[in-house]
Amino acid sequence: MENRSTYWLVAPSALIFAVLFIAPMAFFVLVSFWQVEYFELNTEPTIGNYRDVFANYWHVMSFTVAVATATALLTTLLGFAFSFLARFRAGEWAQVLLFIVLITLFGGYLMKIYAWKTILGNEGVLNSALMAMGIISSPITSLLYSPQAVVVTLMHFSLPFAVLPIYASMRGISDSEVEAARDLGAGRWPILSTVIVPRCQSGIVAAFSFVFLMVGGDYVTPLLVGGKLTMIGNLIAPQFGAQFNWPLGAAMSIVMLIAAVVVIYLFRLLVALWSRQ
Amino acid sequence: MNARSNIVWGIVAVAFIVFLLSPIVLLVVFSFTSRTLTNFPIEGLSLRWWQEMMVTRQFWPAFANSLIIGLCVALVSAVVGTLAAMGLAAMPKRRASIIMALLTLPVMLPPLVLGVALLSFYVTIDLKLGLPTVILSHVLFAQPFVILIVHARMVNFDPRVVESARDLGATPLQAFFTVTLPIIRPVVIGAALIAMALSIDDFIITFFTIGTGNTLPTLVWGMIRTGLTPAVNAIGTLILLLTIGSTVIALQLTRYRG
Numbered sequence: 068m069e070n071r072s073t074y075w076l077v078a079p080s081a082l083i084f085a086v087l088f089i090a091p092m093a094f095f096v097l098v099s100f101w102q103v104e105y106f107e108l109n110t111e112p113t114i115g116n117y118r119d120v121f122a123n124y125w126h127v128m129s130f131t132v133a134v135a136t137a138t139a140l141l142t143t144l145l146g147f148a149f150s151f152l153a154r155f156r157a158g159e160w161a162q163v164l165l166f167i168v169l170i171t172l173f174g175g176y177l178m179k180i181y182a183w184k185t186i187l188g189n190e191g192v193l194n195s196a197l198m199a200m201g202i203i204s205s206p207i208t209s210l211l212y213s214p215q216a217v218v219v220t221l222m223h224f225s226l227p228f229a230v231l232p233i234y235a236s237m238r239g240i241s242d243s244e245v246e247a248a249r250d251l252g253a254g255r256w257p258i259l260s261t262v263i264v265p266r267c268q269s270g271i272v273a274a275f276s277f278v279f280l281m282v283g284g285d286y287v288t289p290l291l292v293g294g295k296l297t298m299i300g301n302l303i304a305p306q307f308g309a310q311f312n313w314p315l316g317a318a319m320s321i322v323m324l325i326a327a328v329v330v331i332y333l334f335r336l337l338v339a340l341w342s343r344q
Numbered sequence: 345m346n347a348r349s350n351i352v353w354g355i356v357a358v359a360f361i362v363f364l365l366s367p368i369v370l371l372v373v374f375s376f377t378s379r380t381l382t383n384f385p386i387e388g389l390s391l392r393w394w395q396e397m398m399v400t401r402q403f404w405p406a407f408a409n410s411l412i413i414g415l416c417v418a419l420v421s422a423v424v425g426t427l428a429a430m431g432l433a434a435m436p437k438r439r440a441s442i443i444m445a446l447l448t449l450p451v452m453l454p455p456l457v458l459g460v461a462l463l464s465f466y467v468t469i470d471l472k473l474g475l476p477t478v479i480l481s482h483v484l485f486a487q488p489f490v491i492l493i494v495h496a497r498m499v500n501f502d503p504r505v506v507e508s509a510r511d512l513g514a515t516p517l518q519a520f521f522t523v524t525l526p527i528i529r530p531v532v533i534g535a536a537l538i539a540m541a542l543s544i545d546d547f548i549i550t551f552f553t554i555g556t557g558n559t560l561p562t563l564v565w566g567m568i569r570t571g572l573t574p575a576v577n578a579i580g581t582l583i584l585l586l587t588i589g590s591t592v593i594a595l596q597l598t599r600y601r602g
Contacts, residue, residue: 073431073435076431076434077427077428079424079428080425084484087450087481088449088484090465091465094464094465095460095464148356152353152356160357164357164360167365169595170591172591173541173587174541176546176561177565177580178368178371178583181371181576182368182370183367186370190383192370195383223363226363280454281454283454284456284457286456287547300456303456306460307464313460317460317464320456320457320461324453
């Protein structure tokens, strides 16, 4: 009796999950095998959309995977450094650092991207500040609308998501473990590489996965700071608006998710290999 | 040696803080500039962009929509999430963590994919797009946060206090309202505020599931795409005030640190 009521308590959440996640996602997969003809959905199953993705959008897909991989690697590295700083070097300042990460986690997705646009523009904050200080005489025009601008912006809003899982797993490492390694004569790098990284495996993989998925599906950043750069999200979004081709958009989304799973799996192998040596 | 490495780490810490916060701070500063261009030098401070925000016709409906959606999402996900967290806390650990991982899946998915999947689903089942569909969609990705935060509190909760209330003759409901709820109330309110912050901040899922109408972020999007005015900075500052403000209060209430 007591036990059954436990499961009833989870029922409302489970219902929301089933109706608003499982059902729409199952439908989404189904749609990816349909086709649009004369602005109507033709439910005859076909793999034509997937063939289309591989034939016509392959370069956008691989560019997206490249940007997402680079951003996820860099952000995970930064997240690791930040967590290390907060856990082992910051002392009582750790609380402040963590607080900053948490408040930037929950607020301002669109505003952060927009802020980078105003920072990096020709007449933007950075150029005008450098010119006012007399460091440069004419604006650096290559700051905005470049792959670097996209990566920096993506790193900025995804860093908090990388810090939290890594910091959480670093909190599980006790000072005595690190001291024991030091007493046994291990230098700084060996301690980092053979004690700390292996203990943070799950956090590091979670951070990489979070960032990769978030970045791989982003379309706002390339639109605002990428100029002519196109990521797969920029092709997916219009399929559900002006272009009206749900099946193609669904197939693009699913190929992107599968690519993400593959890259995350490879990254996980890499981290596991590192930890085993 | 040690002093030098301390200085190095200090510089790294400052660099991180500047990187994380300066875009946000600049946005706030430039909402008070007196000029049209958002750059240096700042010649004077004024409230003209805040005034312009107030007289922008679409601002008030968008502001109202953001608040309505945010409050509804906070309320629904707090109730649903707290129930689930209590249920999960009473389950065997392994099973609870599997269920929790499943319920967290919507957060792992890119918002764009979730947004377009929900849009095509709603349209196909003939659900009219509007505030209710946005609220439903937001609850889906907000409830895992509530569950995580409240669950973290529930596992440290001493079940004996509820048992003693039950032994003294309280019904399960009485025991909940007189014993459990007063103890976990700050955490539940904090989790609700986080849910509200997530909801008010969301742009992508709202954009695809609202149909017509605006929230603050979709209004900002429209303004960015049609031309820059620093009134965008004012609305952006307002969004940050709402989301970061409620997060700060929530962190105080829950003492949740990851």
